[in-house]
Amino acid sequence: MSHxxxxxxxxxxxSTHWDPHVIADYNGNEVMVVKFQGEFPFxxxxxxxxxxxxxxxxxxxxxxxxxxxxxxxxxxxxxxxxTHRPRSEHECEVLLIEPKGEPNTGxxxxxxxxxxx
Amino acid sequence: MSHxxxxxxxxxxxSTHWDPHVIADYNGNEVMVVKFQGEFPFxxxxxxxxxxxxxxxxxxxxxxxxxxxxxxxxxxxxxxxxTHRPRSEHECEVLLIEPKGEPNTGxxxxxxxxxxx
Numbered sequence: 390m391s392h393x394x395x396x397x398x399x400x401x402x403x404s405t406h407w408d409p410h411v412i413a414d415y416n417g418n419e420v421m422v423v424k425f426q427g428e429f430p431f432x433x434x435x436x437x438x439x440x441x442x443x444x445x446x447x448x449x450x451x452x453x454x455x456x457x458x459x460x461x462x463x464x465x466x467x468x469x470x471x472t473h474r475p476r477s478e479h480e481c482e483v484l485l486i487e488p489k490g491e492p493n494t495g496x497x498x499x500x501x502x503x504x505x506x
Numbered sequence: 507m508s509h510x511x512x513x514x515x516x517x518x519x520x521s522t523h524w525d526p527h528v529i530a531d532y533n534g535n536e537v538m539v540v541k542f543q544g545e546f547p548f549x550x551x552x553x554x555x556x557x558x559x560x561x562x563x564x565x566x567x568x569x570x571x572x573x574x575x576x577x578x579x580x581x582x583x584x585x586x587x588x589t590h591r592p593r594s595e596h597e598c599e600v601l602l603i604e605p606k607g608e609p610n611t612g613x614x615x616x617x618x619x620x621x622x623x
Contacts, residue, residue: 391569391588393580413583415557415603416535420581440532442559442601444579450510457510462561464511464537466530471508484559486532486603 396422396444400482402506409485409493411505421485421503428476432495437488439467446481450474513539513561517599519623526602526610528622538602538620545593549612554605556584563598567591 399412399422407429409421425448441450442464450457450465451474459465461481467473475483487493492500516529516539524546526538542565558567559581567574567582568591576582578598584590592600604610609617 393574393576393582396579413581415583416555438533459510462513464530466532
């Protein structure tokens, strides 16, 4: 049964970084919340765009030869095939959308498990 | 070129209600912002889920035999084929995601035009 999903309540259950947790499904995509702090590896997704919405704090998206600050209330969509690196000096909270089963690193061997909360 | 998209700046350009504006693309979906006030018609989308994230204010999602308040910071995903009606006594601001070309009413004859901003 459908019901409202409170992002802050879900984020309060997460104490780790770079560890997306699935909170909803949309047409074969997983809607996730995650906390970022530090640097993620540069990576790319061959077959999918990568959707980020910063909910709290600020991250930086390194992409090609530029660094984009992405602040709370801002979206950044990384097109498929584009190498990128999210990073954040201080902890920030992010909503992610990726197709179900897509590795967060673009590589199943190094990907997080994406538990459902 | 990818760049951060500020939701409040986009919403400041919208003065109408029930009039989604496209702000980004994700894998063949349109990411939109919209202002709701009053009642939308009951409708359904035969082939797609319908993604709502309330950014500011509060809406109610009438779905089947229940009414769900959905507040700022909350997501509601209406599964495909399920009849629903968003409504809001006071103006509220919402992020929507639907496949490109999907009519917002579920019916091309009555749909809004979804301009890009």
